[in-house]
Amino acid sequence: MNHIVIIGNGIAGVTAARHIRKKSTDKITLISAETKHFFSRTALMYVYMGHMKFEHLRPYEDWFWKKNDIQLLQAYVTSVDTGNKKVLLKNSKSLDYDKLIIATGSKSNKFGWPGQDLDGVQGLYSKQDLELLEINAPNKEVCKRAVIVGGGLIGIELAEMFQSRGIPTTMLVREESYWNNVLPSGESQMINEHIREHHIELKLDTNLREILADENGRARAVTTDKGETIACTLVALAPGVSPNIEFLRDSGIDLGKGVLVNRFLETNIPDIYAIGDCAEQREAIDNRKTVEAVWYTGRIMGETIAQTLTGNRMPYNPGHWFNSAKFLDIEYQTYGWVFPEMDKMENEAHFHWRHPEEKLCLTMAYHLENKRLLGINTFGIRLRHEILDRWLTEKRTIHYAIEYLKDANFDPEFYKNYEFEIAAKFNSEFGTNIEPRKKSWKRILGRV
Ligand SMILES: Cc1cc2nc3c(=O)[nH]c(=O)nc-3n(C[C@H](O)[C@H](O)[C@H](O)COP(=O)(O)OP(=O)(O)OC[C@H]3O[C@@H](n4cnc5c(N)ncnc54)[C@H](O)[C@@H]3O)c2cc1C
Numbered sequence: 001m002n003h004i005v006i007i008g009n010g011i012a013g014v015t016a017a018r019h020i021r022k023k024s025t026d027k028i029t030l031i032s033a034e035t036k037h038f039f040s041r042t043a044l045m046y047v048y049m050g051h052m053k054f055e056h057l058r059p060y061e062d063w064f065w066k067k068n069d070i071q072l073l074q075a076y077v078t079s080v081d082t083g084n085k086k087v088l089l090k091n092s093k094s095l096d097y098d099k100l101i102i103a104t105g106s107k108s109n110k111f112g113w114p115g116q117d118l119d120g121v122q123g124l125y126s127k128q129d130l131e132l133l134e135i136n137a138p139n140k141e142v143c144k145r146a147v148i149v150g151g152g153l154i155g156i157e158l159a160e161m162f163q164s165r166g167i168p169t170t171m172l173v174r175e176e177s178y179w180n181n182v183l184p185s186g187e188s189q190m191i192n193e194h195i196r197e198h199h200i201e202l203k204l205d206t207n208l209r210e211i212l213a214d215e216n217g218r219a220r221a222v223t224t225d226k227g228e229t230i231a232c233t234l235v236a237l238a239p240g241v242s243p244n245i246e247f248l249r250d251s252g253i254d255l256g257k258g259v260l261v262n263r264f265l266e267t268n269i270p271d272i273y274a275i276g277d278c279a280e281q282r283e284a285i286d287n288r289k290t291v292e293a294v295w296y297t298g299r300i301m302g303e304t305i306a307q308t309l310t311g312n313r314m315p316y317n318p319g320h321w322f323n324s325a326k327f328l329d330i331e332y333q334t335y336g337w338v339f340p341e342m343d344k345m346e347n348e349a350h351f352h353w354r355h356p357e358e359k360l361c362l363t364m365a366y367h368l369e370n371k372r373l374l375g376i377n378t379f380g381i382r383l384r385h386e387i388l389d390r391w392l393t394e395k396r397t398i399h400y401a402i403e404y405l406k407d408a409n410f411d412p413e414f415y416k417n418y419e420f421e422i423a424a425k426f427n428s429e430f431g432t433n434i435e436p437r438k439k440s441w442k443r444i445l446g447r448v
Contacts, residue, residue, distance in 0.1 A: 002026040004309060005087055005097035007077050011295055012276025013103035014038040015302025016309075021068050023310035028069070029095065031087070033076035034126050037062065042295055044130050045157045049164040054127070077104075080251045082269045099309055102248070102259050102267075102274040103302070106241035106293050115211025120219035121235040124154055133161075136234045140166045143233050147171075147222050149208045150238035151178050153325050156191075158236045159200050160328050170201040170230055172208055172222070174239075184340050184363050186352045187379060191327050194359050198328055203228075211235050241293050243278040256280050258291045263315040265305050273308075275301035285318065287337050287345070294323055320392045321375075322385065330359050335388035336375025338365040348374060351398060351429065353422045355380075362422060366398035373401045381418070384410040387444060399434060402426050406439040 004020060006013045009032035017028050039057040046052045065072050076090040080102075086094045108123030110116050122132050137143035146162045148155050151173030162169045175181055178195065180188040195202045207225040214220040221231045243258035254260040254268040258280030265273045274280075276298035281290045297318050307314040324333045339345060347368040354361040360380035366373055372395050376388060387408040391401060401408075405419045419436040427433055442448045 002098040003096060004028050004099045004101065005095055006030045006101040006103055007087065008032055008103035008105055008276065008278070009035070009038045009072070010041065010103060010105045010276060010298065011038075012105070012298035012302045013101065015299045016101055016103065016275060016305050017070050018068070019303050019306030020309055021070060023306070025069075026309075027071070029071040029073055030065075031073045031075055031077060031089075031095075033074065033090075034128070036072050036074045037065075039127065041125075044124065044127075045161050047130060048133060048161045054130075078247055080248060080253065080272075082252050082272065085271070098271065100272045101305060101309075102245075102253075102272065102278060103276045103298075104244045104247075104278045106277040107244045108237060109240045109242055110237060111239060113208055113211060115213060115219065115235075116237065118211055118213050118219045118235075119217055120233060121211055121237065123237045124158055125241065137162065137165070137167055140168070143167045145170065145230070145232040146234040146236055147230055147232040148236045148238055149222075150240065151175060151204075152238060152240055153179075154241075155236075155238035156195070156327050158238055159195065159198075160326075163198060163200065163328075167234075168201075170203060170232070171195065172206045172224060173202065173204050174207050176205045178202070178204070180340055181342070182340060183377070184338060184350055184352065186354060187361060187363060187377060188340070190354065190359055190361055190379065191330070194328060194330060241277070243280065243291060245278055256290075264308060264313060265301060265316055273305050275305050281316075285316075288318065288321060292318075296322070320389055322388075327379070330379050331382060332377070332379050333381075333383055334375065334377045335383065335385070336365070336373070336392045338363055338375040338377045345374070351426060353418075353425050355418065355421075360418065364398050364401060371397040371399060373398050376401070382410040383408045384444070390446070398426075399432065402434050402436070404437055404443070406436055407444050409439070 004026050006017055009030045013030055017030050037058050043057050047054050077087050078090050079088045085097050088094045108125045120136055123129055145168045148158050148171045159169050159171055177188040178191045209223045209225050211219050212221045219235050221229050222235055223229050245255055245259055258278050259267055259274035260282050261267055261274050261279050262282055265275055267274055277293040284290050300318055301316055304314050304316045320336055322335050348365050349368045351364045363377045365375045373391055402423050409417055423434050423436050
């Protein structure tokens with residue numbers, strides 16, 4: 001019987017453990033320093049906002065692990081001795097492994113700002129960060145103002161969290177428009193407006209210079225590259241994440257930004273694999289980044305490595321790119337590739353529709369010559385994942401997507417739909433005469 005040791009009990013490590021157990025009786029040990037039990041990191045914000053208790057983030061009951069014979073160990077791994085196949089723990093103990101899966105996720109970035117380690121300066125990644133936030137920002141009396149540094153998805157979550165407790169908030173965003181290194185400009189502009197309408201002070205094109213301390217060594221203000229000093233009691237650092245791999249520096253495992261792996265998620269050392277946020281593909285898979293810090297790719301990697309370790313060696317195949325997030329109360333979905341202006345692919349063109357009053361919009365990216373649909377972004381409109389996946393696989397054109405958009409709509413029944421308005425704008429721009437077809441369940445279920 002092999003001993004499979006997994007470092008990291010996030011979505012990647014836990015999925016690997018569960019799927020290995022489905023097909024094998026090997027001994028499995030799941031190690032994590034953060035918590036004994038797996039929890040849903042993406043829902044941390046809802047605990048702070050009072051929508052859920054932390055216990056509600058645990059999808060598996062405590063008995064699940066014993067029943068499935070998965071050993072849980074709460075410990076910090078300080079290094080890996082690849083020659084002797086051991087992981088070394090902070091308490092000076094060690095653990096032998098036959099196969100090792102590294103699934104250690106990400107850590108919040110810090111860029112060496114003066115004052116970044118003061119009290120009252122923190123990120124949001126772990127359960128411990130959430131607990132610290134309860135100390136630093138329990139309410140608006142203790143936290144007079146929060147400054148968020150960084151305009152990505154965690155930055156906007158933090159803004160929504162502080163808003164839920166009435167804490168005045170300033171966001172410092174390096175880009176000229178919110179997340180415009182990812183979103184096309186129409187969408188990015190809409191989110192700028194939305195943030196400001198929620199009375200969050202959004203300072204674009206602004207970099208943090210320094211965090212100033214009070215006489216007790218706590219953050220009291222930040223200064224920016226625009227010469228401003230902003231008084232605050234909390235500085236929330238959200239300038240992105242990077243793979244959590246420092247403890248592997250002297251292990252002999254090849255590292256780049258993350259743990260370098262091939263398409264089979266194998267490292268340069270036999271019997272050692274890496275999955276989830278900490279893994280870096282040696283070669284990018286089509287247009288994807290080599291490190292992908294998103295939930296569902298961690299899950300797919302976990303499922304894939306479980307196949308390999310139970311006798312069915314399988315390459316990682318993430319399928320079409322997909323992601324979703326929320327900008328305050330606006331839901332965002334993206335399928336396929338819709339690049340911002342600065343990164344557009346050759347021959348990538350966009351069709352953009354925005355509702356005249358509400359914060360709803362859609363961008364379709366298509367190939368300028370053959371009109372093939374390359375991707376869709378929606379804000380405030382929910383789409384059906386299987387349909388978008390199918391259209392991308394079948395290489396449908398943007399004309400087809402406009403015509404059959406009702407099949408893709410996944411908004412609740414009583415929501416207003418905008419397929420006619422979208423088609424009207426498309427027709428006027430492209431000189432076409434497309435009429436959206438009625439939704440067909442036969443088509444949706446692939447029975448025609
Ligand atoms: C606030 C927040 C919101 C997010 N929202 C979304 C979202 O809406 N959609 C989305 O797709 N993604 C989202 N993400 C990203 C998503 O949560 C991650 O991609 C995902 O959790 C990564 O899973 P993982 O299993 O690779 O690693 P992790 O979940 O990071 O788990 C790794 C675990 O390993 C532990 N560990 C690390 N090093 C060691 C060591 N040396 N010894 C022992 N244990 C160790 C860590 O403490 C951690 O518990 C969000 C992330 C955050 C922080």
